[in-house]
Amino acid sequence: MAILEVSHVTKRFGGLVAVKDLNIAVEKGDLYGLIGPNGAGKTTIFNLITGVYKPDEGTIKLDGVDVQGRKASRIAKQGISRTFQNIRLFSSMTVLENVKVARHMRKEQGLFSAVFTSPSMRHEEESIEHESLELLKIFKLDDRAHELARNLPYGSQRRLEIARALATKPKVLLLDEPAAGMNPQESIELMHLIQWVRDEFQIAILLVEHNMKVVMGACQKIQVIDYGETIAQGSPAEIQGNPKVIEAYLGGA
Amino acid sequence: MKKALIIVAAFAVLIGLQMTMRDFVGAYNYQIVVLVGINIILAVSLNLINGVTGQFSIGHAGFYAVGAYTCALLVSTIQEPFRNATGSLPEIAQDTLLLLIGLAAAAIAAGLAGLVVGIPSLRLKGDYLAIVTLGFGEIIRVVIVNVEAVGGSRGMTGIPALSNFFWVYLFVIVTVATIHNLVYSSYGRAFISIRDDETAAEAMGVDTTRYKVLAFVVSSMFAGIAGGLFAHFTMYLHPNSFLFITSFYVIIMIVVGGLGSIPGAIIGAVAVTVLLEAFREFGAFRLVNFAIILVLIMIFRPQGLMGGLKVFKPRSRAAVTK
Numbered sequence: 001m002a003i004l005e006v007s008h009v010t011k012r013f014g015g016l017v018a019v020k021d022l023n024i025a026v027e028k029g030d031l032y033g034l035i036g037p038n039g040a041g042k043t044t045i046f047n048l049i050t051g052v053y054k055p056d057e058g059t060i061k062l063d064g065v066d067v068q069g070r071k072a073s074r075i076a077k078q079g080i081s082r083t084f085q086n087i088r089l090f091s092s093m094t095v096l097e098n099v100k101v102a103r104h105m106r107k108e109q110g111l112f113s114a115v116f117t118s119p120s121m122r123h124e125e126e127s128i129e130h131e132s133l134e135l136l137k138i139f140k141l142d143d144r145a146h147e148l149a150r151n152l153p154y155g156s157q158r159r160l161e162i163a164r165a166l167a168t169k170p171k172v173l174l175l176d177e178p179a180a181g182m183n184p185q186e187s188i189e190l191m192h193l194i195q196w197v198r199d200e201f202q203i204a205i206l207l208v209e210h211n212m213k214v215v216m217g218a219c220q221k222i223q224v225i226d227y228g229e230t231i232a233q234g235s236p237a238e239i240q241g242n243p244k245v246i247e248a249y250l251g252g253a
Numbered sequence: 254m255k256k257a258l259i260i261v262a263a264f265a266v267l268i269g270l271q272m273t274m275r276d277f278v279g280a281y282n283y284q285i286v287v288l289v290g291i292n293i294i295l296a297v298s299l300n301l302i303n304g305v306t307g308q309f310s311i312g313h314a315g316f317y318a319v320g321a322y323t324c325a326l327l328v329s330t331i332q333e334p335f336r337n338a339t340g341s342l343p344e345i346a347q348d349t350l351l352l353l354i355g356l357a358a359a360a361i362a363a364g365l366a367g368l369v370v371g372i373p374s375l376r377l378k379g380d381y382l383a384i385v386t387l388g389f390g391e392i393i394r395v396v397i398v399n400v401e402a403v404g405g406s407r408g409m410t411g412i413p414a415l416s417n418f419f420w421v422y423l424f425v426i427v428t429v430a431t432i433h434n435l436v437y438s439s440y441g442r443a444f445i446s447i448r449d450d451e452t453a454a455e456a457m458g459v460d461t462t463r464y465k466v467l468a469f470v471v472s473s474m475f476a477g478i479a480g481g482l483f484a485h486f487t488m489y490l491h492p493n494s495f496l497f498i499t500s501f502y503v504i505i506m507i508v509v510g511g512l513g514s515i516p517g518a519i520i521g522a523v524a525v526t527v528l529l530e531a532f533r534e535f536g537a538f539r540l541v542n543f544a545i546i547l548v549l550i551m552i553f554r555p556q557g558l559m560g561g562l563k564v565f566k567p568r569s570r571a572a573v574t575k
Contacts, residue, residue: 050456076458088453090446092513101446104439105458111467114438115431121438128439168458 001064003028003204004049004080004172009058009068011048011228018044019228022058026172026204031195033219034208035239037248041228042208043085046174049206050082051075063171077105079171083161083178085208091150095141095160098149099132102167132167138200139163139193155186159193166197172204173197179211187211191218216240224248263426271419283418287486289526290421291479294428296506296522297515298475301432303504304513305441306468307448309379312370312386313476313503315393318495319366320359320477322403325412325484328355332413352415356424356481363477364470366393371469375462378451390500397492408491409484416485424482428475433515435471444468448513502529505543509550511560520558 002025011019019041026032034042047053049060051072060068067075081102090098107128113121136142139159144152149160158178165173178194179187191214198205209215215222216236224232224239226248232239239245275283299313328351336347366389374385398406435441443464446454455461484490502525510521528546532539550557 052452052456071460072452072455073458073460076456082456084453084456088450088456090449090453092449093442093445097442100439101442101454101459102457104443104446105460107439109439111435111440114440115434117434117438125439164457 002026002061003063004206005059005061006045006049007059007061009045009048009055009060011044011053012056017228019048019055022225022228022230024206024223026206028171028204029198029202030204030206030221031198031219032204032206033215033222034206034225035210035212035215035222036225040225040248042225043176044228045225046082046176046206046208049075049174050080073105076168076170079169080174081165081168081170081172082174083158083165083176085176085180087154087157087161089149089157089160089164091148093149094146095136095149095152096129096132096145098160098164099135099167100128102164103128103132106169135163135167155182158182158190162193162197166201170203172206175205175207175209177208177210179209179214182211184213187214188217190214194218267419267422270422271417274418285526285530287418287421289523290418290425291483291486292503292506292522292526293425293519294421294475294479294482295503296510296518297428297432298472298479299503300507300510300513300515300518301436301444301468301472304507304511304518305436305448306444306465308375308465308468309383310386310469310472311383311497311500311504312388312390313472314495314497314499315370315386315390316363316366316473316476317480317483317499318390318393318397318492319473320363320480321484321490321495322397322409322480323362323477324355324359324481325409325490326403327358328352328415328485329412348413348415351413352420352481352485355415355485356478359477359481360474361477363480364474366477367470367473368466371466371473375465375469387497387500390495390497394492394495397495403490406492408489410489412484412488412490414485414488416482421482421486424478428478429515429519432471432475436515440464440467445513505547507557509547509557511557514557514559517557517559524558 004026006022006024009019009022010017022045034045036042044053048055051070051074054069059066062078062080065078067078090101107124109121109124133142133145136145139162141156141160141163149157152160162175162178175194179190182190194205195218207215207219220235222234222236222239223230224245231244231248232242274286295313295317299310302308302310332351335351339347370386370389374382377385397403403409443459446457446459447461447464451461506521506525507518509524510517510519532542535542
């Protein structure tokens with residue numbers, strides 16, 4: 001059974017139908033690519049899945065449980081995490097603290113043990129710190145753990161966003177253009193990192209990306225969206241030969 | 254062990270100062286010192302909403318008023334029967350109990366007011382929240398003016414003198430310690446994440462409405478306690494003590510000190526309170542001086558005196574384990 005199942009989802013903004021009768025089924029361990037021309041509705045789909053927008057019609061199921069229409073924080077708790085197209089780090093916090101925030105919802109200590117700095121709370125803080133540093137090590141950010149997030153170079157900020165998303169311990173990870181603004185070398189490294197993350201954390205990854213090298217290289221399944229509708233679906237090879245896709249990208253005769 | 258020693262030392266210092274200070278600095282200066290303490294509680298608590306969580310509340314005087322009147326009314330009402338029922342206790346013990354009961358009620362009432370105002374309005378952002386909190390502050394004041402039981406516009410008299418330097422500064426310590434521990438905990442990170450980026454905070458599982466309301470309620474409770482301490486120190490309450498300008502002074506304190514910084518809020522509270530007194534001789538021009546100071550700060554240090562310094566102290570792992 002699919003871990004993330006989007007069925008017949010429609011979203012309208014006034015008269016504009018941004019997403020129309022959309023179906024996506026992501027299996028556990030999938031690296032699933034979502035592509036399409038600018039304005040096709042890819043980011044809207046992400047916002048629908050993560051609860052930023054509520055779908056007008058249709059259902060979104062995570063692990064068989066309906067999540068559509070819930071608050072974004074509830075959905076995050078249930079196991080969908082994401083990164084943003086335009087990086088949204090907590091800029092006044094350090095790199096380490098950014099990751100620690102993602103651990104907040106999984107903490108067990110209550111308000112009073114925080115106010116009285118109880119030993120159990122300190123113990124928990126210690127384990128959060130330890131785990132967060134481990135995660136930063138994977139993304140080669142541990143040496144800058146105590147720097148402010150906004151002072152990191154662009155590529156590192158992208159990696160930090162992925163690290164932060166993983167810190168929520170998701171079942172499904174949504175990456176919104178992770179390679180945007182990266183040079184070819186960085187993109188290839190990122191591609192390997194994404195594949196490695198999928199295998200290591202045993203999660204499904206849904207990827208929106210413009211860099212075709214990254215998408216074709218990393219994903220086994222690709223779905224092409226245009227004007228909010230699915231126009232093609234299949235393996236990278238199938239997509240590359242699909243006339244509809246070529247038309248959407250290059251314009252038809 | 255070390256903690257217990259610090260607490261004992263703090264009590265000793267507070268009691269020592271309480272017994273000697275008034276004779277040493279004179280009644281006028283003593284009063285200013287106490288007002289400084291009350292303003293520190295107000296500034297440090299408002300800083301939790303405006304500085305740390307990044308919401309713009311301009312109705313702090315409303316919660317301050319709720320606390321002040323709740324405490325004064327309750328203590329004045331139960332004073333007689335309470336003293337009769339506990340006749341065997343020495344007077345100082347009775348005073349202490351009465352004050353603590355009153356302050357607890359003040360904190361609860363102000364906290365509830367914060368909850369009632371916060372739940373609907375914290376779904377709003379920025380300017381809208383400011384308008385709602387401003388309206389709340391004015392509503393509270395107008396209600397007080399029209400309630401005869403608390404003296405209406407004539408003010409409330411005959412409030413027993415229970416609060417003093419010792420109590421005010423004890424609660425300054427309690428407020429600063431509580432809010433400090435909160436800000437440097439996982440909760441603090443949740444608050445700051447809301448300030449930095451609400452969408453990202455929500456995506457990382459921080460229930461932003463809930464944490465905004467939490468910050469609002471905690472902040473209101475301390476404003477309520479400040480109100481109770483004020484009521485039993487001045488022994489007289491008047492609705493004009495809770496005008497919009499009172500909220501505004503508290504905002505100036507935290508802006509001057511540096512939004513988000515607890516030491517900044519303390520320094521701001523001291524500076525603004527002392528300067529307000531120092532400028533008294535300027536009469537009508539008192540507030541003009543303030544405007545000049547604010548303009549100078551905005552030019553030379555727009556982030557506030559302590560602003561721009563790290564919100565989080567870098568904590569080595571050794572410090573966490575202790």
